[in-house]
Amino acid sequence: MNDVERAGKRADAIANRARLLEVARAVFARSGLDLEVTDIASQAQVGVGTLYRHFGNREGLLRAIVTDIAETADAQIRQAILPYRDEPRSALRALITAGLSVQQQYQSLFPVLRDFRLTKLFEPAQREAMRAQFLDLGREIIERGILAGIFRKDLDVDVAAASIFGSLTGVFESLGKYYPLAELEERLFQLLWVMVAKADEP
Structure with a gap:
C-alpha cells in the first residue's frame, strides 16, 4: 500500500x-x-x-460519546471567551452566552448524561478532569477580574466558578422554555455581575 x-x-x-x-x-x-x-x-x-x-465495546462507545460531548462543549465555550482574555466583564458575558447556548444545543442529552450508571464507566480521576475543565474556565475569568481590580478581592474563586456554571444549568432548565435565550443571557449576566463586581463598578 x-x-x-x-x-x-x-x-x-x-x-x-x-x-x-x-x-x-x-x-x-x-x-x-x-x-x-x-x-x-x-x-x-x-x-x-x-x-x-x-x-x-459498548462501554467504550458510551465513554466516547460522553467525552466527545464534554470536549466539544468545552471547546465552544473556550472559543467564545478567547477574544476577551484581558476583558473580564466581556469574558463573563461571553461565558454566559456560550454556556447557555451549549445548554440549548445539548438539552436532549443532559437528562441521560445524569444517569448514575455513567459514573461507573469512568475512573474517578477521569470524572474529576471533566468537571475541572469547565470550572477552570470560570476560575480563570474570576482570577483575571480580581487581578484587574474589577472583581471583588474577597471572592471565593472556587465557589464563584461553581456558582456560575451551576447557574447556567439551573436557569436554562427552569426558565429556558419561557424566555428567549438572549433575555436569559442578559438577566443572568446582570445577576452574576452583581455577585462578582466591586461595588464601584457600573
Missing part, C-alpha cells in the same frame, strides 16, 4: 468514527444507556465490526 492509499484509509477511518459518534449521540439521547450498537452501526451505514474497531 502506498502513501496515498494509506492516507485515504486514514481519512475514511476518521470519517467513519465521526459519523458513528454523530449517530450515537442521537441514539443516546433517545435510549440512554440502553442503546444498541447494531442500531448505531446500521444508521451510520457501517458494519458492527467497524464500530468495535473504533470503540472496542
Whole structure:
C-alpha cells in the first residue's frame, strides 16, 4: 500500500468514527444507556465490526460519546471567551452566552448524561478532569477580574466558578422554555455581575 492509499484509509477511518459518534449521540439521547450498537452501526451505514474497531465495546462507545460531548462543549465555550482574555466583564458575558447556548444545543442529552450508571464507566480521576475543565474556565475569568481590580478581592474563586456554571444549568432548565435565550443571557449576566463586581463598578 502506498502513501496515498494509506492516507485515504486514514481519512475514511476518521470519517467513519465521526459519523458513528454523530449517530450515537442521537441514539443516546433517545435510549440512554440502553442503546444498541447494531442500531448505531446500521444508521451510520457501517458494519458492527467497524464500530468495535473504533470503540472496542459498548462501554467504550458510551465513554466516547460522553467525552466527545464534554470536549466539544468545552471547546465552544473556550472559543467564545478567547477574544476577551484581558476583558473580564466581556469574558463573563461571553461565558454566559456560550454556556447557555451549549445548554440549548445539548438539552436532549443532559437528562441521560445524569444517569448514575455513567459514573461507573469512568475512573474517578477521569470524572474529576471533566468537571475541572469547565470550572477552570470560570476560575480563570474570576482570577483575571480580581487581578484587574474589577472583581471583588474577597471572592471565593472556587465557589464563584461553581456558582456560575451551576447557574447556567439551573436557569436554562427552569426558565429556558419561557424566555428567549438572549433575555436569559442578559438577566443572568446582570445577576452574576452583581455577585462578582466591586461595588464601584457600573
